[in-house]
Amino acid sequence: MLKGRHLIDPMDFSVEEIDSILNLADKIVENPEKYAHACDGKLMATLFYEPSTRTRFSFEAAMLRLGGKIIGFSEPNSSSVAKGESVADTIRTISCYADIAVMRHPKEGAPKIASLYSQIPVINAGDGGHQHPTQTLTDLLTIRSVKKTLSNLTIGLCGDLKFGRTVHSLIKSMSRYENNKFVLISPKELKVPDYIRKEVLEKKNIDFIEVERIEEVIDTLDILYVTRVQRERFFNEEDYIRLKDSYILDMKKMKMAKDDMIVMHPLPRVNEIAYEVDSDPRAYYFKQAKYGMFVRMALIMKLLGVDEIC
Amino acid sequence: MLTINSIKKGIVIDHIKAGCGIKIFNYLGLDRADFRVALIMNVESQKLGRKDIIKIENVIDIDYTVLGLIDPNITIDIIEDEKIKEKIKLKLPEKVVDVIKCKNPRCITSIEKYIPNVFYLVDEVKGEYRCEYCDEVHTLEEAEV
Numbered sequence: 475m476l477k478g479r480h481l482i483d484p485m486d487f488s489v490e491e492i493d494s495i496l497n498l499a500d501k502i503v504e505n506p507e508k509y510a511h512a513c514d515g516k517l518m519a520t521l522f523y524e525p526s527t528r529t530r531f532s533f534e535a536a537m538l539r540l541g542g543k544i545i546g547f548s549e550p551n552s553s554s555v556a557k558g559e560s561v562a563d564t565i566r567t568i569s570c571y572a573d574i575a576v577m578r579h580p581k582e583g584a585p586k587i588a589s590l591y592s593q594i595p596v597i598n599a600g601d602g603g604h605q606h607p608t609q610t611l612t613d614l615l616t617i618r619s620v621k622k623t624l625s626n627l628t629i630g631l632c633g634d635l636k637f638g639r640t641v642h643s644l645i646k647s648m649s650r651y652e653n654n655k656f657v658l659i660s661p662k663e664l665k666v667p668d669y670i671r672k673e674v675l676e677k678k679n680i681d682f683i684e685v686e687r688i689e690e691v692i693d694t695l696d697i698l699y700v701t702r703v704q705r706e707r708f709f710n711e712e713d714y715i716r717l718k719d720s721y722i723l724d725m726k727k728m729k730m731a732k733d734d735m736i737v738m739h740p741l742p743r744v745n746e747i748a749y750e751v752d753s754d755p756r757a758y759y760f761k762q763a764k765y766g767m768f769v770r771m772a773l774i775m776k777l778l779g780v781d782e783i784c
Numbered sequence: 785m786l787t788i789n790s791i792k793k794g795i796v797i798d799h800i801k802a803g804c805g806i807k808i809f810n811y812l813g814l815d816r817a818d819f820r821v822a823l824i825m826n827v828e829s830q831k832l833g834r835k836d837i838i839k840i841e842n843v844i845d846i847d848y849t850v851l852g853l854i855d856p857n858i859t860i861d862i863i864e865d866e867k868i869k870e871k872i873k874l875k876l877p878e879k880v881v882d883v884i885k886c887k888n889p890r891c892i893t894s895i896e897k898y899i900p901n902v903f904y905l906v907d908e909v910k911g912e913y914r915c916e917y918c919d920e921v922h923t924l925e926e927a928e929v
Contacts, residue, residue, distance in 0.1 A: 560896050583892040583917025587899055602890045604918055669914060669921045673906065 477779030480589040480596045484607040484643040489650050492614065498781055499615050499765070499772035506539065509771065512780050513542030519572035520546030521564065521588075522599070523555065523579040528741060529599050529608075532763070533576045536770035545572060562591040569593035574778055577601075595777040603637035609740050610643040611773060612766035616758060617697060619765065620736050625652040628694055632659040633701035633721050633746055635666045640740040641701055642670050649680050656682040657691045659721065663713065664703070688721060692731045698723070699738045700746050724748040728756070738762055788822045788839060795846065796861040797838040802826055804855055805836025811850065814840070832857075849877040853884065853924060856911070878905050884913065884927035891918035903927070 476491055487495070502509050518537045522530055525548065534544050550556060555564065561579070565588040568575055575592065577585045578599040585598035600606040618624050629648060631641050635658055645666070648654050656675065658666055665684060675682050685691055692698065700723055705714050723737065728751055739747060739759040751757050775781040800808060805823050814821045819842040829835040851858055852874035860872040880903050886893045893899050893915070902916035911924040
């Protein structure tokens with residue numbers, strides 16, 4: 475039962491609960507009109523403490539397509555946060571007005587704090603370089619829709635694996651399904667953090683390798699998940715400039731990959747995937763964005779407990 | 785040679801890393817004690833080379849958890865009738881609240897100070913703890929007890 479629950483970390487839900495969200499998302503993909511009034515009379519608060527047009531639009535589109543309404547802010551300067559209000563007080567107040575809250579925050583753990591003080595379900599829409607569980611749901615729905623399974627896959631993760639929160643969430647989630655292997659492709663400065671290596675991969679005895687070049691491993695992959703090297707995650711400009719162009723996927727590299735490998739990316743892309751790759755049938759990153767909206771529709775319905783009505 | 789008499793009833797905190805005795809002395813509030821207390825520093829030790837010892841001639845409630853965080857090698861002897869009645873070996877606690885602080889500058893606890901600092905033990909041998917909010921793993925030296 476997901477009604478009234480929070481989603482802060484991708485591990486908050488069991489595999490069965492995740493599957494139930496993905497199953498509902500499948501049904502929405504097949505017949506979205508059927509769910510056009512599932513959230514009539516419901517209000518969602520979007521609390522965005524840092525700009526994120528894409529994720530916010532995805533959540534707002536999801537709620538509007540379910541017949542619900544939206545309140546919120548898209549940057550903290552236009553809210554009481556600018557006056558120094560704490561996350562705890564903000565969520566306690568919002569709990570009085572809305573039925574569900576979506577929070578993005580530059581500080582890691584902020585949505586967790588919100589969930590501890592909230593009377594309504596809180597969804598983490600990204601907290602610093604930490605977790606981004608709805609991106610993970612998006613990724614899982616995309617993979618399952620294309621590969622028809624979430625097991626027995628070799629998943630290559632490429633780019634910024636240190637600060638890339640989508641990568642951390644995806645590793646945690648995919649490690650719960652059987653016999654998945656991870657190929658971690660990054661410069662040594664941007665390797666996955668220790669807590670992912672120790673507490674997830676090594677603890678669960680999961681097969682993984684760390685390499686520095688895409689070309690070494692691309693022919694072994696079922697999925698290549700490319701991430702952007704984000705300027706805002708670096709403390710100094712020099713490191714950013716030195717590393718931002720390290721990993722660019724182009725058709726020359728794509729020719730070395732399997733015919734049924736899929737390329738995924740959480741978007742926005744800067745230059746890490748060349749535009750020439752877009753027309754390759756293995757490029758799934760824009761379809762992935764659409765799956766993102768559908769899976770957020772399913773999640774909102776589940777947390778509000780309106781899925782049984784439909 | 786400095787001599788400190790044995791105590792009749794109380795607690796001996798032994799094998800404290802040399803220099804850490806004063807930290808424990810202060811943490812336990814022994815500077816305000818109205819009973820006999822001895823802090824002995826830089827005592828010769830076979831195991832440690834040098835060590836600190838605290839002798840408390842009273843039965844007081846001690847949060848052993850925190851002592852374990854300061855130095856898990858500390859031993860505690862409960863004394864009755866000038867004899868050791870019980871030896872307590874410290875170990876690192878699974879969960880600690882408001883004892884260590886997260887050093888990750890991106891953690892929400894760095895700006896919102898009302899939040900309790902909660903950590904979970906990751907690696908007992910290395911003394912590593914994970915912040916509940918940002919998941920950053922710290923050694924005890926980094927996290928500042």
